[in-house]
Amino acid sequence: GAGVSQSPSNKVTEKGKDVELRCDPISGHTALYWYRQSLGQGLEFLIYFQGNSAPDKSGLPSDRFSAERTGGSVSTLTIQRTQQEDSAVYLCASSFGRSSGELFFGEGSRLTVL
Amino acid sequence: DQQVKQNSPSLSVQEGRISILNCDYTNSMFDYFLWYKKYPAEGPTFLISISSIKDKNEDGRFTVFLNKSAKHLSLHIVPSQPGDSAVYFCAASARGTGANNLFFGTGTRLTVIP
Numbered sequence: 001g002a003g004v005s006q007s008p009s010n011k012v013t014e015k016g017k018d019v020e021l022r023c024d025p026i027s028g029h030t031a032l033y034w035y036r037q038s039l040g041q042g043l044e045f046l047i048y049f050q051g052n053s054a055p056d057k058s059g060l061p062s063d064r065f066s067a068e069r070t071g072g073s074v075s076t077l078t079i080q081r082t083q084q085e086d087s088a089v090y091l092c093a094s095s096f097g098r099s100s101g102e103l104f105f106g107e108g109s110r111l112t113v114l
Numbered sequence: 115d116q117q118v119k120q121n122s123p124s125l126s127v128q129e130g131r132i133s134i135l136n137c138d139y140t141n142s143m144f145d146y147f148l149w150y151k152k153y154p155a156e157g158p159t160f161l162i163s164i165s166s167i168k169d170k171n172e173d174g175r176f177t178v179f180l181n182k183s184a185k186h187l188s189l190h191i192v193p194s195q196p197g198d199s200a201v202y203f204c205a206a207s208a209r210g211t212g213a214n215n216l217f218f219g220t221g222t223r224l225t226v227i228p
Contacts, residue, residue, distance in 0.1 A: 004157070035218075042116070043158070043203065043218035056215060091157055102148065103216060105157030 002026075004106035006092050012112045013082055021077045021109045025094030032075050033095075033103060034059075034067060038088040046090075049075060082113045117141045118206050120219035128227050133191040135222050137204030140185065144206040148216070149178060149189045152201045161202070162189070194226045 005024040013019050025032050034046040045059040049069045060066070064082075069075040079086055089110050093103035119138045127133045135149075145166040150158035164171040164178045164187070171178050177190045191198055204219040 033215075040220075042118075042120075042220035043205075043216075045215050045217070048215060059215075093157075102160045102163065105150075105159070107155065107157045 004092055004094055004104055006090075006106035006109050008109055009107065010110045010112075012114065014114050015084060016081050018078065018080045019082055019111060021079075021090050021092075021111070023075045023077070023092030023094075023106060025073065025075070025092070026096075026104055027073075029094035029096050029104070030072065031095045031097065032069060033093045034075070034077050035091045035093065036088040037091060037108075038085075043091065046077070079111075082111075084113050087111055087113045115140075116220070117144075118204055118217045118219040120204055120222050122222050123220070124223045124225070126225045126227060127194045129196055130193045133189075133194045133198065133224055133226070135189040135191075135202050135204075135224065137187050137189075137219055138185060139187075139206050139217075141206070141208065141217070142185070143208040143211055144217075146207045146209045147178070147180060147187050148205045148207075149176075150203040150205060150218075152203060152221070158203055191224075194224075196226045196228050199224055199226045 007022045032049040035043040047067050048056040051072045052069050064080045067077045089108040091108045093105045095103050148163040149161040151161045152158040162173050162176050180187045201221040201223045203221045205216040207216050
């Protein structure tokens with residue numbers, strides 16, 4: 001597609017359940033990022049992929065969070081045993097090459113944990 | 115620890131006047147700065163950037179100024195238009211270190227009054 005695509009756009013889940021969020025980056029973009037924005041907060045970096053490898057996972061808040069990327073394209077962010085504090089908008093972005101600076105964002109996946 | 119700070123959560127400006135959005139940073143390794151604009155229910159979109167080798171970059175109605183000694187940058191929009199009403203995020207990266215992560219501020223909500 002022309003832009004970064006994320007699904008689902010909205011997800012409501014019960015505390016303790018696992019969720020998967022999907023990101024389909026712009027074709028040809030080798031770098032992929034996950035950020036999240038909690039209510040009233042800025043964008044918080046979670047993880048960065050270059051190709052299929054994740055050289056920077058420093059932003060993942062706990063071991064309940066994991067992400068993978070396959071085929072240098074689609075990425076999945078998985079949150080296990082969700083907690084209420086995980087409620088946020090999860091944003092995926094992609095860019096062409098390394099250190100390009102300008103990221104292209106998807107519309108985000110809004111996660112609500114009840 | 116917020117490395118990029120936007121201390122004004124909101125700003126209201128009359129249509130046709132100048133909007134000035136401010137951003138401060140703490141990390142002296144940051145060498146590339148960007149402004150993103152975000153409408154409700156959409157992902158952030160890139161607006162304008164500046165490298166640390168410059169102190170000004172202009173693109174149409176948008177100008178970004180960088181004061182490295184003060185670790186401060188600002189975005190000027192002139193003349194402001196109602197369509198500029200959005201949340202503006204300042205972001206910074208340390209490209210010279212090979213890092214790919216962007217650090218974002220918490221955003222400033224601009225309202226342009228017709």
